[in-house]
Every structure is written in structure tokens, then in C-alpha cells.
Amino acid sequence: MKKEIVIVKLLSTILILFGLLIIYSSSYVWSNYKFNNGYHYVLYQFIFLLISLFISKVVIKIDLNIIKKNINKLLLIGIILLLLVIIPGVGVVRNGSRSWFSIGPLSMQPSEFIKIILIIFTAKYLEKYHYKINKLKDNLFPLIIILGAVILLIMLEPDFGSSMIIILTILSMVFISGLKYRFFSYIGLLGILGITFIIIIAPYRMARIISFINPWKDPLGSGYQIIQSLYAVAPGGLFGHGIFSSIQKYFYLPEPQTDFIFAIFCEEFGFIISVLVILMFIILFYNIYKISAKQSDLFKKFLSFGILSSLVVQTVMNLCVVVGLVPVTGVTLPFFSYGGSSLLISILEISLIINISKS
């Protein structure tokens, strides 16, 4: 497994460094505008990186059994944090969602932490119940209820992107545990009903869904972000404008250092290098997959797969939004997008993978 670890370490390092570079380039204009300092975002991201690397050192060496034993407590803490964050005055609103705790200059997103806690919890749960998971009432529903409670809290922020990632991650874990395919068609149906319900309570989401099919119908409203993203991606062409030469970052794409960072990357580096980066993601994921597949300990197997799944879901969702394959959902790109919690969790996940593969 040594080879896989080397590749995982190497690729995640390269991606994080690429991320820093493109955060610097894409955020410079906004950063200058908001803070009068073009380096603001990249500096913060660098500080987050140092903190994350420090935590990573601990996580790589930690005995996973300790986490496993205390996971219920961690889950409780996570849920309490989710409850706290939706209280006005405690949680901070950004881009219409009350998803952040603000501690001095740093801020934290509890939904990111509940994601990894829930993965560990589910891994432990599935280790115990996977062979009888098809007895739905006894074995699957308790998990679904916990999942549902967490999602409900996150949707109260509301944070649709994180909810989707968590749901799809946990579902994929349940999927590999051997749940019958039939169940997934029910889930699919439920999903459609759920999405319909969500749209009914917040009609602006309907506009988002329509806008991704034909963004030019409402170019200044719901189609705006997708159009601006396409205006970044397309002019990049095969070879790109060159590093630091994006035009869309000049106030066309809102907050280009977060959800749409890959659009700016395409604009500056072009098709060929963009595909190379995507290939790096694929190779990284494939190696995590190999590590997971080789695990004989079921907890570790489920855990590493859960981590893989969350990274894949997040990456695919982000890229699909950027290229206009799915409606805008507000998901960051792992390793690339600006955001402390996102980076910390990505590094934490990779650290857990390393931890798992060592033992």
C-alpha cells in the first residue's frame, strides 16, 4: 500500500499548491476591493493550511479506535453546533445562509465537521449492521433518522450543497454495504419528492433549476452565475489566457475564489491543463479507492470509502455546476476553493486515509 500512500500524499499536495496559486489569482481583484489588500484571501488560506497541516500530524498518528469509541459524543457535539449555528446572533449569515461561526478573524462551518463525523459514525454503524442492512426497519431506519435530523438542521441554515453532499455520501456508503438496488429506486423517488418539496418552500430554487438548462433566458437573474462561469471557461480555449490573465475575475463572477474557482482556472490555463488537473483528481480518488478496497477491517473500509465518496461527490458536483451540467448548488472544490473549513476537512480526510493505510 506504500505506493498508494505516496501518490495520495503527492497529488493532494500538488492540488493544494495549485489551489493556493489559483486562489491568489482569482481572488486578487475582489480581495483588493473588499480589504484593500490583494493578498488577503491567499494569506488566510495559507494560515488555514498551516493549521490544517498541524492537525493533520495529530490525525495521522491518532488511534482510530479512540475516535470510533467516542463517535456518539462527537455526533452529539456536532448536532449541538448545528443547532447553535442557526440561532440568529450566534451563527453568521453569508450569501444568504446562516452557516458560520465566527471566531475572531477565523470562521468555521459546522456542516463541514458534521460531514466527517457522520461518515465515521456511519462506518461504525455499517460495520455492525451491514450484513442485515436489508432488514430496513431495524437496521437502516435508525441511520436514516439520524441522517434526516442532521440534514434538517443543515437545511434550516439553509445549506443545500452540504446537504446534498452528506446525503449522497452516506447513501453511497449504504450502497456498498449491500443494500438492495430496489431500495435506491425508492430513495430516488423520495429524492424527487424531497426536491419538489424544497422547491415549493423556496421557489427561487426553481429558477435555478430552469436557469441551468437555458441560462440566457434570464441572463441577469437566475442564469447570471452560469453565464458568467461559461464566459470564463469558454474564452480559455485550449490553452488559456495565461496565468493571472482572467477577465471574469474582475467583478463578473461573484466571489470567484470559492465555488467558481475552477472556471477561473479554465480561463487562465485552458482545456489541456484543466483536464490534467481533473486527471489528478481521478488518480487521487482511484488510489483512495484502492486503499479502501484493500482494507480487511470493515470499519476502516467503510470509513475510507465514505471519505472517498464525500470527496468524489463534492468534486463532481462542483465541476458540474461550473460547466453548467447541474443547477448552481454552492459546493466548494476540494483542495482548490478558498475556505478554511473546507480545506481543513479535505486535509483531515486525506490524513485519515493515510492513518488507515498505515495500520
Next chain:
Amino acid sequence: MNYENIYRRQKVFLIITIILFISIIIKIFYIEYIDYKKINKLANDLWNRELPITADRGLILDRNGKVLASNITTTSLVVVPKQIKDKKYAAEEISKILNTTYKNIYGHITKNTSIERIHPEGRRLSYEIADKINALNIDGVYLLKEGKRYYPYGNVLSHVLGYVGIDNQGLSGIESMYEKYLKGTDGSIKYLSDGKGQRLNLSESYNEPESGMNVLLTIDLDLQLAIENELDIAMSKYNPENVLILAMNPTSGEILGMASRPSFDSNYYKNYSTETINRNLPIWKTYEPGSTFKIITYAAAIEEKVVNIFEDTYYDSGSIKVSGSTLHCWKHEGHGLQTYLEVIQNSCNPGFVTLGLKLGKEKLMKYIHNFGFGKKTGIDLNGEAKGILFKEEQMKELELATTAFGQGISVTPIQQVKAVSAAINGGNLYTPYIVKGVEDSSTHEFIYENKKHLEKKVISEETSKLVRYALETVVAKGTGHNAYLEGYKIGGKTGTAQKVDNGAYMQGNYILSFIGFLPADDPKLVLYVAIDHPHNVTQYGGTVAAPIAKNIFKSAVSILNIKKSKDVIPKEYTWLDEKYYLVPDVTNQDVKEAKKLLKNFKVKYIGKGNTVIKQTPKANTMTKELGDVVLYLN
């Protein structure tokens, strides 16, 4: 067994993942390669801003490169609506400064367009207004330089030059005919804008406007100014309906000067009536030429050898009978016995009738057509008229007789100048032209150049020489003596044509004209002056038009650098130096009234009544000062 199951499911997950990634890569390829052109264009439309810079129009220059139409730089207001943050404030302030409605400006600055010109209120702003707008210091409000046509000489040559509209587009005259050369190509400042509409310093391209090409005229500005000056004097002195002067180089057809009154200032053409603006009289006006036309008859008669001007004689009794009608000479008592050289000196109508009859209508009309009457001269200006001739098949002896001395037909000034030029230049009929060429405004290389165009040879060199000599004697010894300029050989012919209205001659309403040239033995300049219905003056071309021509000749000799000649025919003091007056119509008037009106004449009475029933000579004939006028009383 369970492990295998899990492994299989993991594989399914892996395959789905890879399919998703491949779809993403395909979509990126689609956007960046297949949709590239379309979306890239849309994105560029979004990013690019273009501030237009209008090109200077090419200059219009005289033959010596003096500027007749130039450009001055003015300022125009242009707004970039996206860059204006407080649109209400901007609309309020700008509408106040431009003295227009808030609604109007608000409409402009809320338009969904990248760049909007405030038209027409924001065009060609004065410095003070531009300063005021500048002082507002509103983002997205730009003042752009814009060229405006300027005619430094105002009224001078305005009918030829024409004028331009608000967008600097040629609307008439040379400005409109040569629009495609003069207009040039507009430039722009192209810059990238950010999402807030601000200018990005990334790249900026300056698309230099390309000035239009210069149009060079054959006009000599100095001569033109002398002409315009004479026109103004004539206007104030005689208050005529209109007056026109045309100057041409007879050996090439180049127009050296062309002007008429009423005229207009091209800078402010809107202040004039369309009639004034559109009628370039020297090419537009058609009228009975009168005696100046006799030159053509004379040339034809000499060329056809029907007369020997030195030896053949004619006795003029004051009138001639043709086909039962009596045609009078302008001099009531007649000129007596004259050679045909004297016939033209005296401008004797019956003398010319005999020449016409000797030629016959076929020959006379052949020459009239050959000299270019009855059709456009082909001058490179718009608005030329053709004139009217008698149709040959309908012409009887009487029409032939009147045509011979220039009555009953209608011609344009430019036709006469073209024809007389041919008559005196050795017989070469040249097409008149006014545009010398078009040159590139920066390299001054000719894009094209007009050359003189010989249409045909109409008379022989020998005939032309005789015509020149005869016309020189007209000025030295005859009716044209008022154009005589000491030391210079000047040829010419006067004309006094009664105007026609609704097929009848108008009483006391004449067009007085003079056509002359110098030097008479080697003509460099042909000059035509026509004054329509002058007031307070003897209605005679030699009295009114010839002195105007003389003044222009005086200027022309220095402008065109014409040397004095040695063998000038000396001026003869003839009966013409006696004053001649027009006899007014006094029939049916009271004797006392008639006596007052006839104060220039010796009045004799026949009969004893108080009312005049008949007069001799008839009204509107010329009689010398203190000559006899007999009144028959009831």
C-alpha cells in the same frame, strides 16, 4: 462473501465516478472548443467597450492649396450607462446643463446599451458647457472629441462646396458628391471593462481614425474672393433679383471662380430657404441669353464663310422685316451702313438676322448644338440645367432670325462660358470641370486627377482668331467699352435680354450680361457676368455688367499674373460715350407726367390734348441724351 459483495458495489461506484468525470471533461471540451466561438464572442461583447472617435473630413482646397472647407474640434457627450451609479442625479444635473428635460437624459442613461450618445443635445458642445459637465465628475460620463466641418470663408463658394449635416455627412455640393472620399473612417478607443463597468488597464487598443481624402478644386480662391466682392457690391448698388459670375480657363475648362447671389453660409445653411441653398445659379439658371449669344452666330457665319466681316456691309434702318414681322434694333434710329465687324461692335440685331438667314436653320442649329447648347455641359456638379432650343423641324424663318441674336431660346451661364471659350480658344470645346483631383490627406498623392477633356473641335483656328479680334474691337470701340482695361487686350460682348414670363416679355425687366476674356489674343480667362433685374440703372448690359467684369479683370491680371500687351487696340471715344437712356412708356399718361418721365430727352408734341396716345421712339428703346421723343396728343 460479504467482502466480495462490498467490493463489487465499490466497483460500481468507481465506474459511475469515472463516467461522471468523463462527462465533465467532454462538457469542458464542448464549451472550450466547440462552443468557443459563440461564447467567446458573447464574452468579448460583455468585456469590450468602444468609445467612438470620429474621423476628420478631408479638406476641400482651392487650386493653390488654400483651405475652403476645414474641420474644427468640438466636444460631444457620450455616456456608458453601466458606469453611472446614481442615474437620477446624473440625469438631473446633465439635463440642467444641456437645458433639456430630465426624462430625455434619464432615457439615455438608462438605456440597455454599452455606449450611448446624447443626441442631439449633447453634440458639439461649447467649452463652457463641456467644462460644466466635466466638473460634475460623474463616472461613465465621457466627453469625446468630435470633428465639425468649418467653412472659413462663410458665404464664399457655398453653392459649390455645399454643406454637411450633424453627423458630418455631406448633404449637398462637393461635400455630398465626394462623400465617399471626404468622410474618412471613424476610429475608436477599445478597452476592456470589468464587471462594474470600470475600465481595465489590461489592454487598450486605440483605433486611429483615418481622415478623409482632400478634394482639390480648380477654383482660384483669390479670384473667387474678387468675384464675391463684386457680387456684394452689385447687390447693394442695384438690388437685383439675383446676380451671378462665372470664370473659367478657356483652354482647359477649369472653373476658376463661380458665385451668385443670393447665397448662403455653409456653416449655417439651416438659416436659409431651400431655394437659396439649392440653386447654384451659374449652372442652374436658364434664360434668354440676348446679345452675348451673337458670338455663336458670328463664329458660325465666319466658319461657314457666309460673311467677310471686314468687307461685307449691312445698312441698318432700325428694323428688319422677317416673314411679315418687324424685328427692331435696340437703337431706334438704326446704325446706318456698317461692316459686319461694326455690326458686332454695335450689337446690331438686324445685322445678325441677316447672318442667321445667310446661314440657314440647319447650319446655325448645327453650330448651336456643336457648341453644346441644349444639353448639360457635363460639369462635375449636381443641379445643372439643359436650357431650351427651338426644335429644328418647327423652326420658321422668324425663329431662325431671333435665335441668331439670342432671343427665343434659353441657355445656362455655364453653357455660354463653355461655348464662348471654344469660340475664342481656337475652336476646342472643353468640358468644364471644378474638381482638380482627390488626394490622400497624409501623403498628398493623387488618388485621381481630373484632366481637361476635349469634346470636339467646333470651328477652325482662323475663325476663332477673327472672333477674338472682333470681340476685342467690341470692347475697344463698341458696346463693351465699359470693360476696357488700359494696357490689356480684352475681348467681350454685352447682352441685354428681356425676361419672359408666361410666354410674354416682361416690361422693364432685363437680365444684363457681359461675357469677356483676356488677353484677347491668347485667352487665359473667360468671365461671364449676369445681373437679373437691377434697379435704379439704365437697363443695358454694357452699363451694368461690363463695369463689374472690368473690376474683376483688374483683379485677375495680378492674380493670374497676366502681363500687359503691346499692340492693344486703343479705346475709341464713340457715340457710346454719350449717355443713352431707356425711353419709358408714357402712352395714356398726362402730358405733364410724361414730360417729367422724359426729362433726359427733348420732347416734341404733335396735337394739343392733355393725354399721350402714341410715342416715338417706342417704349424700352435706347435713345441718346437729349434726343427727340415725339408725343402724339389727343
